[in-house]
Amino acid sequence: MRLNLFTKLLFGTLAACGVGVLAASIWLLAVWDEARLDGLSGVIILAGLGCGLALVLVAATSWAWHHRAVERPLKTLERQVHTLRHTGVGEVSPPDAHALGALPDEVAALGRELVAARRDIVAAMAGATERADQQRSRLEAVLFVLAQGVVVCSLDHRILLYNKAARNLLGQPEALGLGRSLFNLIRREAVEHALEGLTPDPRDPGKPPTMKTAPIVCGTTDGRRLLSGALTAIVEPDRGLTGYVVVFSDKSQEIAELAERDALILGATEGLRAPIANLRAAAETVSAHPEMKADERQSFDRVILEEATDLSKRLERVSLQQQRLAPGHWPMAEVYSADLISGLARRLAEDAGIVVSMVGIPLWITCDSHTVMRALRALILHLHRHSGEREFDVEMLLGDRRVYLDVVWHGRPVPLRLLDEWLQEHLPEVVGCETIGQALELHGTEPWSEERGPDRAVLRIAFHAPSTPARAPREEEIPERPEFYDFDLAHQHEAYAGQADRLLSDLHYVVFDTETTGLNPSGGDEIISIAGVRIVNGRLLSNETFERLVNPNRPIPASSIRFHGITDEMVKGRPPIDIVLPQFKDFVGDAVLVAHNAAFDMKFLRLKEGRVNLQFDNPVLDTLLLSVFLHSDTPEHSLDAIARRFDVEISGRHTALGDSLATAEVFLRLLRLLETRDIHTLGQALEATDSLVEVRRQQARF
Amino acid sequence: MAQSVLIVDDEPNIVLSLEFILRQAGFDVRLASNGDEALQAIREELPQVILLDVMMPRRNGYDVCRTIRQNPDWQGIHIIMLTAKGRDIEREKGMAMGADEYVTKPFSPREVLERVKRFFAGQPA
Numbered sequence: 001m002r003l004n005l006f007t008k009l010l011f012g013t014l015a016a017c018g019v020g021v022l023a024a025s026i027w028l029l030a031v032w033d034e035a036r037l038d039g040l041s042g043v044i045i046l047a048g049l050g051c052g053l054a055l056v057l058v059a060a061t062s063w064a065w066h067h068r069a070v071e072r073p074l075k076t077l078e079r080q081v082h083t084l085r086h087t088g089v090g091e092v093s094p095p096d097a098h099a100l101g102a103l104p105d106e107v108a109a110l111g112r113e114l115v116a117a118r119r120d121i122v123a124a125m126a127g128a129t130e131r132a133d134q135q136r137s138r139l140e141a142v143l144f145v146l147a148q149g150v151v152v153c154s155l156d157h158r159i160l161l162y163n164k165a166a167r168n169l170l171g172q173p174e175a176l177g178l179g180r181s182l183f184n185l186i187r188r189e190a191v192e193h194a195l196e197g198l199t200p201d202p203r204d205p206g207k208p209p210t211m212k213t214a215p216i217v218c219g220t221t222d223g224r225r226l227l228s229g230a231l232t233a234i235v236e237p238d239r240g241l242t243g244y245v246v247v248f249s250d251k252s253q254e255i256a257e258l259a260e261r262d263a264l265i266l267g268a269t270e271g272l273r274a275p276i277a278n279l280r281a282a283a284e285t286v287s288a289h290p291e292m293k294a295d296e297r298q299s300f301d302r303v304i305l306e307e308a309t310d311l312s313k314r315l316e317r318v319s320l321q322q323q324r325l326a327p328g329h330w331p332m333a334e335v336y337s338a339d340l341i342s343g344l345a346r347r348l349a350e351d352a353g354i355v356v357s358m359v360g361i362p363l364w365i366t367c368d369s370h371t372v373m374r375a376l377r378a379l380i381l382h383l384h385r386h387s388g389e390r391e392f393d394v395e396m397l398l399g400d401r402r403v404y405l406d407v408v409w410h411g412r413p414v415p416l417r418l419l420d421e422w423l424q425e426h427l428p429e430v431v432g433c434e435t436i437g438q439a440l441e442l443h444g445t446e447p448w449s450e451e452r453g454p455d456r457a458v459l460r461i462a463f464h465a466p467s468t469p470a471r472a473p474r475e476e477e478i479p480e481r482p483e484f485y486d487f488d489l490a491h492q493h494e495a496y497a498g499q500a501d502r503l504l505s506d507l508h509y510v511v512f513d514t515e516t517t518g519l520n521p522s523g524g525d526e527i528i529s530i531a532g533v534r535i536v537n538g539r540l541l542s543n544e545t546f547e548r549l550v551n552p553n554r555p556i557p558a559s560s561i562r563f564h565g566i567t568d569e570m571v572k573g574r575p576p577i578d579i580v581l582p583q584f585k586d587f588v589g590d591a592v593l594v595a596h597n598a599a600f601d602m603k604f605l606r607l608k609e610g611r612v613n614l615q616f617d618n619p620v621l622d623t624l625l626l627s628v629f630l631h632s633d634t635p636e637h638s639l640d641a642i643a644r645r646f647d648v649e650i651s652g653r654h655t656a657l658g659d660s661l662a663t664a665e666v667f668l669r670l671l672r673l674l675e676t677r678d679i680h681t682l683g684q685a686l687e688a689t690d691s692l693v694e695v696r697r698q699q700a701r702f
Numbered sequence: 703m704a705q706s707v708l709i710v711d712d713e714p715n716i717v718l719s720l721e722f723i724l725r726q727a728g729f730d731v732r733l734a735s736n737g738d739e740a741l742q743a744i745r746e747e748l749p750q751v752i753l754l755d756v757m758m759p760r761r762n763g764y765d766v767c768r769t770i771r772q773n774p775d776w777q778g779i780h781i782i783m784l785t786a787k788g789r790d791i792e793r794e795k796g797m798a799m800g801a802d803e804y805v806t807k808p809f810s811p812r813e814v815l816e817r818v819k820r821f822f823a824g825q826p827a
Contacts, residue, residue: 401790448798
């Protein structure tokens with residue numbers, strides 16, 4: 001029964017009793033005469049009157065007090081708790097006068113704890129979500145970077161997750177997508193067979209399957225690749241098998257090479273039995289029968305000659321095959337020379353205070369980087385002790401089938417005998433080879449030393465170039481930016497009167513390139529990437545580069561993405577041009593700026609000058625115009641064409657840094673050609689190219 | 703001046719054939735069986751052509767070749783490397799050390815004779 005009803009009943013009854021007694025007393029008083037009641041009765045009646053009155057009074061005051069001290073506070077408490085529970089805010093404040101004892105304070109405390117607990121839950125959830133996000137980012141990073149393909153599928157073979165390597169290895173990108181069936185890409189038999197071994201036996205569900213991971217070899221549905229790897233079941237504690245993960249790599253090349261290697265060995269052993277038999281038989285017979293007649297002898301001689309020549313030819317074939325397969329068995333990877341050399345430079349700087357500068361465009365080589373780094377370090381230490389030099393340049397050059405790593409220093413070449421001694425030196429910390437020579441032999445190479453110019457020497461080590469380019473070149477021909485002419489750029493030489501006499505060979509250059517949202521500098525297009533590389537004393541310092549992505553504060557048109565590969569996502573958190581341009585200016589300093597079709601890039605830079613309160617007043621040289629000046633007989637002056645002419649290898653084309661490096665290499669060669677055309681100073685170079693601007697503009701009209 | 707050829711090789715079996723065929727063709731042939739002997743022979747009398755093997759003990763053919771090229775008095779000598787080192791890297795090294803020609807074993811002695819004759823006839827091989 002509810003409290004207020006009960007209290008109402010209680011006090012009501014009490015009051016009713018009082019009223020009843022009162023009424024009875026009054027009635028008795030009224031009928032006293034008739035009832036001839038005596039004095040005692042009179043007292044009783046009086047008492048009754050008094051009692052009744054008292055009862056009513058007590059009931060009334062009790063009820064009033066109860067209402068004020070219990071009922072109303074309870075109601076307030078009820079309302080406040082209700083509010084707190086349902087809105088999460090509010091406080092429980094006990095009223096001043098109440099008879100509820102400690103209850104209101106306790107409830108208030110409970111209320112505060114509830115609010116605090118809820119806050120903690122929200123914070124904990126946010127923390128947990130953040131950690132989960134972090135873990136997911138890490139996992140994504142791991143998956144992204146794995147050379148092996150990873151695909152996670154649901155039980156019904158729908159793809160839940162895959163990484164970049166998987167996309168490359170599986171081919172058929174149009175069939176690959178989340179939620180789509182794995183069997184659009186790889187053949188089902190191998191996967192189903194592997195799963196069978198991992199699924200719990202339906203006849204005996206309690207028994208766990210014997211294997212968690214099964215090896216798998218399967219072909220892609222387009223028949224182009226053979227993939228080899230492992231399939232692992234995803235088993236959740238209460239739900240059993242919910243999906244699986246496949247990790248795989250491309251084995252087709254490896255398997256083909258193994259087969260070839262086997263054939264090679266067989267051919268070099270069993271395949272030689274017949275020719276050697278013929279040769280030996282003839283030689284032995286001739287030797288044992290000196291009395292042989294002349295014409296018989298002639299037949300035998302012919303056999304000996306034929307078989308010997310045949311054996312010779314077989315040897316050449318086998319040798320060629322062996323050279324081609326040679327790097328096979330040792331764990332080699334495609335290594336970017338910049339990474340290798342910067343690691344080497346650090347070690348040598350720490351160990352012996354030797355300064356190694358990276359020169360030229362970095363290239364990819366096939367090697368075991370740990371072994372090579374150790375060997376190079378040992379050799380450079382020897383060079384240092386032998387020559388007394390502390391500074392070495394390391395340059396990568398591309399040959400026909402080889403990539404040369406040249407260590408250059410001021411001095412004389414190393415005598416070969418000494419070099420051979422160094423190669424015999426034991427190489428610690430490298431498993432599988434004893435000596436420096438063996439470490440290099442592993443890479444199918446042996447080093448030598450020769451002169452490089454009047455008083456410089458080189459130690460040359462030739463590596464195998466990667467058989468498959470690590471960065472696949474884009475197959476389509478990406479068109480060049482159209483030539484852009486800014487008449488303001490011409491006649492610059494008047495402004496640089498002071499510098500006009502400086503020798504080209506003395507100047508510092510920064511060769512740079514920008515990527516933009518489009519081809520219209522004054523029409524709202526913005527810079528999204530800017531990169532530069534420094535040339536000092538005719539050397540391209542490839543470890544002094546500038547490279548920044550820039551937030552253009554406008555959307556990047558989808559049509560331009562195929563030229564530069566930069567998406568809105570990639571520039572999202574990046575600083576805007578207001579921040580990057582001053583940084584670039586710092587990098588440039590007062591060097592001469594060089595770019596291909598420089599008018600285009602300079603226009604973008606100049607348009608932003610006002611905003612960032614900077615001035616790019618450096619002299620500017622344009623490799624496009626220099627090429628036109630030097631090779632006026634050909635119409636081909638795109639960066640690609642010029643690079644081809646000079647045999648400059650470009651990797652990472654259409655990134656600002658890649659293009660800067662390519663332009664820099666091209667520029668170095670153009671500089672040398674300029675000298676032969678009697679152009680030695682900056683002023684002369686600028687004059688030569690200025691006149692071309694107008695001509696070119698006219699030509700472009702047609 | 704007599705047309706003199708110096709054969710530098712430590713394998714008698716190949717020297718047998720080379721010496722015979724060159725003498726038959728009328729050249730003045732001398733022999734050396736290692737690098738030091740070769741340099742000594744050159745100092746005694748400058749040959750015009752040297753048939754140089756690479757794999758020799760103590761001083762190998764690369765070393766001899768480079769030593770010859772470093773001597774300004776010996777610049778005109780035509781060096782033909784004849785060697786069992788057949789890999790492309792070894793050929794490149796040989797040419798970098800200053801060899802004029804590089805022939806890998808096994809070879810036809812007639813081919814070597816042709817190369818020597820061509821040099822003496824004034825045409826580069």
